[in-house]
Amino acid sequence: MKTGATLKVTELKGQTAHLTNLNNININMGRNGAGKSRFLRDIEEMASRSKQLFYVRYVSPERAGSFKRDGNVLTNMSDNPDWLRQTRAVNQASNFKAASAMLFREAETLYLRRLASTPEIRMDPTRNFETDRLSKVNQLLTNISLEMGNADFVFRSLADGQTLSPDAISSGESEAVALASEILYFFDTIEPAKFNILLLDEPDVHLHPDLQARLGKLIIAMLDEFKNLADRIAVCLSTHSSPLVCSLADSQYVSIGTKSFAVETVELKPTSAELRKVAPFFGHPLSLSLSEDAALILEGEDDERVWQQAARTSQGRIKVFPVLAGSVDQQGELETFCVDLLGTLYDNPVAFSLRDGDGVVDQPLEHRQPIKRYRLQCYAIENVLLTDPCLAVMGTTWEGFVAAAMKWVGENPEHPDRTLITELAGSDDRLRHKKIKKIRQLVCAVLECKKPWEVVVGQAIGALRNEDLANSNMLISFLGAEMVSDVIFRNAA
Template structure:
């Protein structure tokens, strides 16, 4: 990613916070601003915004209003400096109306055409919003009033106003639309510098949605070449941003007294610490909710969303590759000190099916965190199970493989491997490097494959081929034994 337009800044403090400016060095592509209440995070972001209002966008922390289009707000959304003027305080009473109205400004800048050769493709915006809120289908239009349509994916019920959404859904939808429309307008205009300052995006958002928002934000920043700063109190959001952006992220511990502030890179040690502090994760086992330690971003995307369907409860902690072994050891030691007379494991460390599950012994205890193995090669293989295919495209494997073979010639150097689909063993085939093509072929809405897998796993206790690919040990660990 590495979209860094500013590395060092001096920001004038408000008079009540002291006479010297904040001097910040080593800004990252994504900087997470941490600090106590009263440390000046919001005023720091606004003062930073005021240095370059034409290419900086600030999102206020208190966001209210209804999701409706108001033509009288069009002029205020036309220019960056006028948009900046809307965020002079911590709150904006008609924030949501401003954002919905900006959709029309976006179409005025781009034209109401759907071709991906032009920057700011509306299909990309819709896909990213649907990934952020997979329970909804979201469509944008430059010719309709309002210039959007939102439907619940489960029953196609239209969302007409704010009362049809939870507070968290409303926040995520409008903040996501705010970020995307400004990013797309900048892309259409060819802005050289693009700085996005987001003040407490986690407000009113459940930790699971914060994880999805972090994934969304990192993807948008990479696609639209944004440098981002986020003010937050949430360790969940901190952990998730660090997980998805890695060392592209840094932490700024803001102090109202200190003048010199240095960004601390989000290295693997901070990632481990943040994962353990990530919202409610470590509290889960103390209240009977198990942990699930997973390796890799895609596994994290899947398993962090499964509990949202309210059929099973666990808290997910991400690790990367071989780090899962060290995480397991550290958590084993931690819970040995915290848990007494434990009746069973506090959680599980999930390994891909191509790895051997370690045997518990004195040197490698698994009293509190037990290793379990996936029943298939990797998480990608779950996408081709009968149950996930039924949800994704309503096809059997015979129909899906025929579709893959038919369209294989479209995909260049991957065509030969895709054309061999009929010989694949769905359980063991290595699908890394082919998921984008499989989504394009199999999913008419091109929803990210991890969301399809998470929903299928989460809707009910896995059965059939999905249960086989997950593996009996994993299904039993999380859902318990099959009732007699």
């Protein structure tokens, strides 16, 4: 281990295991039997012996049980600080998910304490436990949501709204919730005076390729949130999953190494720009084949979250897999890559690309088969928030918003966004072709809507029906009728 004044660690060395060129996310790949699990446990044992230098958590590969609180687990965790570590020091952990449920409840308490002691979070109306933590768990789920109940967290079916017992949800969903809880708990218990290590042993086990990819995005999102402590955080994981690797590889935080049998030194190397560029496509071929999902290339993370929510809300009707480009230039590169590759993989390939309007009106993009390319008929995806269907999701109308906005303006004479809210409320076209990124979550706050703006827009899109195309619908107008018909109702009879 090499450390400096900033606690930067460049290598981890156990009794035999040696991990070099450490990055924030460190992927350890290798065949079955190569000793990847033993390698991580060796590092965990070293870090646990050096508690004055390290904070370490190890997540074992076989995660059994149900995501519900268990009094016996709580007692064991309270009586013996090392009990959880000892039970996860082997490949089988029979009550893993029950412990995860306890940790998630503790993570809520820790977040609320952080909220109370951090003015920049406390004064931001867009940030709370639901938006910063619970929403991250729900981004991994398709058919259910995890919600705050009266006394505990509850699972709710998105199909009929009924609450579900933790024993009744699918093994993949239970796995995803437990893993998300472990990841969130680790980040919320980071010790700034130490080097913090999260060891994830085959986190892809039991997860559909989509969930594997989303899990990678969750890890990246948490590192983004704690980037001020990036020099003292390392997530080390072993995996066989190409969707997980490719999801993680689309990040500057990532290095990859290979663990071979009888070789105990893993030398990590940063992922290349080329791998990051093609990762979304290589990471999703199984799901594309099984569910007829089509890649939807999007310009930014906001759009990605909106379409993930739309796909979940539609309960399978919207068959797209959002692919993040990150910029207009990279979107063009991914389009070219898609044109060249998809025809060699599939008999009847189809993919889509959706760009921001950016103030451009009535200038459609030419398709590049097999890619169909579209431009939003508004400035950006957040402008859709002001359409009637999205306002309805928030329980109001345009007239209701105008009244609430003007009331808010009167009550907040010094707010820096007061002028833009006033302009929006007085606009004839709801600022359709103007940048409103600064106030998108403020719109929700003005209406006392606790949902993040991406969830509102995604739910409105996911609720669209084929018959809406024949009627006057502001949401379809802002999105573009051709895009809605081709992408959202691609498989409609």
